[in-house]
Amino acid sequence: MSRIVHFDIPSDNPERAQKFYQEVFGWEFTKWDGPMEYWMIKTGDDKQPGINGGMARRMPGQIGMTNTIEVSSIEEYISKITSGGGQVHTPKFPIPGVGHFALCSDTDGNIFGIIQMDSNAK
Template sequence: MPRIVHFDIPSDNPELAQKFYHEVFGWEFNKWDGPMEYWMIKTGDDKQAGINGGLARRMPGQIGMTNTIDVPSIDEYTSKIISKGGQVHTPKFPIPGVGHLAICADIDGNIFGIIQMDISAK
């Protein structure tokens, strides 16, 4: 059964947002060594229940945190989402060394990501 494995926080000022989340919750931020400006967030000890996330500059129209669900096949799940009344806002695209991601919406317009892990993604 697919599970939420990651969350993303959009920010107009990533440095200030990092300071806020660190000072409030103690979260740790590390710059991702990838092709975009992105910080990985460690929210706690890996032995503790919960997930880690990331923070990036806000894209136009982006509001609120986005949960990402790990799926075995992006193509299969985007078809399921559409057939059940959801939408695909951003079609599948690669995240080099991580996998493929698509941004979708449920029947109420709630935005979420689906990711198919694949370290050979380019």
């Protein structure tokens, strides 16, 4: 069974959004040392149920938070998604040192990500 392991918050103004989430929920933000402008979000104690996430500048047309589901094989799940009536919006691409990611939607148009973890991804 695949689980939601991460969420992404798009923002037109990440500094303003970070201030909001810090003040309202006490979340902690750390700049990611990767190939894109991205902040990791710690939402609480790792011993408690819940997930952490991230924040990036909004891409054109992006609305709302995106949940990311960990899968064992990107190719296998892309096939399952399209066979089930879903769509792939952003084909598989590597996130260096993290894994491979694709952005998809379900039959109602809800956007979600899938990720196959792989620390050797380049």
